[in-house]
Amino acid sequence: MTTSAETPFALVDRAKVERNVARLRDHLGGLGVALRPHVKTTKALEPTSMAFGGGTGPITVSTLAEAEFFAGAGYTDILYAVGIAPGKLDRVARLRQRGVDLTILLDTVTQAEAVVAFATEHDVPLPALIEIDSDGHRGGVRADDPQLLEIAGVLAEGGVEVRGVMTHAGESYFAYTPEALRAAAEGERRAIVDAATRLRDGGHPAPVVSVGSTPTAHAATDLSGVTEVRAGNYVFFDLVMAGIGVCTVEDIALSVAATVIGRGPDESLLTDAGWTATSSDRGTSVQPVDQHLGIVTTDEGVVIEDLVMVGASQEHGVLAVRPGAGRGLPDLAVGTRVRILPIHACATAAQHDHYEVMLGEGEPVTERWERAHGW
């Protein structure tokens, strides 16, 4: 990599992004379902467009700021996949008035009532998905919960479109074998199809049946009844995903470029990439192999055996040999550039306002991708 950018910065390998997005596109194409990428990981236009082979397509967002950013670039089919706070309906309505088919998400009667009240008062359509809890991970109602039909009833009676159901199999991040991942994908599919069936039996068309997580999107072998898949992390991948076997370390397209600035305590090296650059996500601490705050590579992207980022303060990273590895600290002089592979790409990327992008390993940095930020 050659670039005049000063460390620390977020570095993206465009060729790896191209390969990662092609892999999931091909996989889902073979299963006959649509892809609605979650842009919360990259928050950037270029890799999102690459996910569609150029052009635009249906996307998922985690903030209304993302929705506005992508709407400004011509995206018109957007799912805001965080339970709606009633105070945000104003902004949702403004996006719809701009011509964006923005779908909202909810899982309580209270939200349904607030949505109906707003839609009625302002005479604006607010199509909604109901969030389904497929694995006890976070929000949503269970497919067999009486509230499902109650929520749908409130919406439909109030003239709000019950567009369908959505779930996120968050527990798949803790599945460590191909069998467990396939089981998570099948559990996610079964729960969401059950929920859609109950809605339809209750008289609601519910055309959208949406599932998604990077692990289940790749592990699914049958998506009968599902209409769309959401995944976001897969564009970059990270060490959590490598740890559960969804990708290899070589697939990781994002890293943080850093410079060695000195020696730290207890046989360690200091870099200029602290948690402001890498995040302090410790997602692999619950996995069989703990990668601490990230694996270290050379400036050419070659993994430096057993060197990990073991600590961070605001603008300092601490690199040391993996505990028990039984080797000495590599000889990296002050001024040497290294890269830190992310534990959790969403968290690492969130620390940056843009990416420096190289065409591929050994190629210069020639692009800069801006990220949506804030809420």
Added chain:
Amino acid sequence: MTTSAETPFALVDRAKVERNVARLRDHLGGLGVALRPHVKTTKALEPTSMAFGGGTGPITVSTLAEAEFFAGAGYTDILYAVGIAPGKLDRVARLRQRGVDLTILLDTVTQAEAVVAFATEHDVPLPALIEIDSDGHRGGVRADDPQLLEIAGVLAEGGVEVRGVMTHAGESYFAYTPEALRAAAEGERRAIVDAATRLRDGGHPAPVVSVGSTPTAHAATDLSGVTEVRAGNYVFFDLVMAGIGVCTVEDIALSVAATVIGRGPDESLLTDAGWTATSSDRGTSVQPVDQHLGIVTTDEGVVIEDLVMVGASQEHGVLAVRPGAGRGLPDLAVGTRVRILPIHACATAAQHDHYEVMLGEGEPVTERWERAHGW
């Protein structure tokens, strides 16, 4: 608090900032040393100016982006307190050419040689402090390490001003009694004065003797031999500082405003403030009382007994009753606003590009303070 801002956002109580900055200013004034606040916590002009009672003064920065941001607002005496990466000297020189007396930091002969080479080639003064390791926490050379005089020798022979010594007593964050904090402050003072004495005995004037950390700055009762104190966190304070007794929970001037958006698993509530809003810092996990990802207050700033933020994903916070507290989940309806008090104010603030500022509790939000960002 009344504001039209949508959650999540970073909320600052101006009256508490005023009180916090006055407290340290008075304390250090009584000890007869200068204050060089570290702006890495707030990264904002307004609270920094408040620390000087209005106007400007000497500051400490953690990035050159901060240096440039504050230089643009008239700050001319700036210490860049992260070990210099040789590749950044260009930008340091540009700041000095703008009239900023920017001091750099180093702790290796390699850096000293790079600084001398750059200063000679570009004919620019690059006054430097040598970082001293006072407690084995991070970087720096020990006061009795022969490298101290070696580094100073390389600088002086190369025509670079050895401006003095600096240390950061990072281990004071793990001191839990007034006695331990005073001991940390005295240990920091003694180490830095020893180092300055050795430099002066070696023929280097070393006029600057700089110490600092929020805990030691408040705990110090004697700063003989010290010329300046750095502290940054004290402007906002946080739960880590409350945990070690440097402040009370009521002193914390920063919080994250959030909205309840639903129910989560296992008797929990979901909010719209995930780790993008609060950070995932778990700094109190090693303290006697674990505050998880933060204490929860009402929208009026009243602590909700035993309610803590126990989990976070990118845009979801999970609130639950403190394990073992033996009470039920409070009845907070969807749409209710709450606030999360930060575990680590530097980390929480770093997730935001600005602060919404109320004059005081019960007052409306009337100011917006922008933060420096990036590197």
